[in-house]
Amino acid sequence: MPRRLRGAAYQGFYRLPHPVRRRIVRLIAPKYLVGAVCIVRDSDAREPGRLLLLRQPPGRGWGLPAGLLKKGEAPEVGAARELHEESGVRIAPDELTPAVPNAIVHPKGWVDTVFMGTVPASTTELVVDGGEVLEAVWFPLDDLPRLTPNTALVLGVYGIGPRAAEQTPSASS
Template sequence: MLWRRHVEPFTRPLVYALFRFRRGLTLGVRGVVTDGEGRVLLVQHTYVHGWYLPGGGVERRETAETALAREMQEEAGVRVLGRPTLVSVHSNEPRHPGDHVLLYRVHAWEPCAASVQGEIHEVGWFAPDALPADTTPSTRQRIAEALHGAECDPMW
């Protein structure tokens, strides 16, 4: 499935154009989850390089919290228990015009089976001060904001 990483740069403009046509503005969610040892949950997708916080797009007739719970279960095998805490709101304008991302902190969760196959290459738990070298800069910044009180950057 890693062949998607080679195709993605060529398909991205078409996908973004479709999103803009269908939605105008888009909204995404990402979740910061830690385990009992304080490690943070990250995922590697099959279609882009690097480690990311799990999450995805909010669909029509879906709340942001519902989308977060769905994406966490689909991508990472994490069932969100209770309500997550909204940490921050970001514009993703430089990478995806019209896109905004909500960052949540998930405090209560339990493991479950990931419900979607093919999108996620790997799931991992990492100490916040020892993230993989290819963790994206935005992911690093969001972790610092959510876990260490770093100043929030309004841009994703």
């Protein structure tokens, strides 16, 4: 598109009322679901450490505490909420550390915001509901079980697990 025509299109767009502009953008722009993920380590464990993983139905692999954010919910609040709902582990949102990179854009249309946390496994009770989560277990980092593909991808971005050596170009900070 020639420069002048593109400039005129932008000027016309910005003259439209804000609600109309927002509707146009929502029709044209890609849509993403936004989730929050917690990578929780055992603060008592010796190196290489232990990681909290969950087995969810259908139970073919182990995953991280995670879920979709509620509308208007801050990512760290959603991460803390999902962690507690799925495992019984409580970490205050301000005690979670944003991972670097903090967001992972998945090719299938969702974005995960990722947070790190630690708790002492020896004094932290794991509680699961048996419906959404079948099991919660601490695993040694050097002996992880079979992971779900998305969990392997997320952990790999942070140098953990079977995909640790891979570079994920879709990760962004």
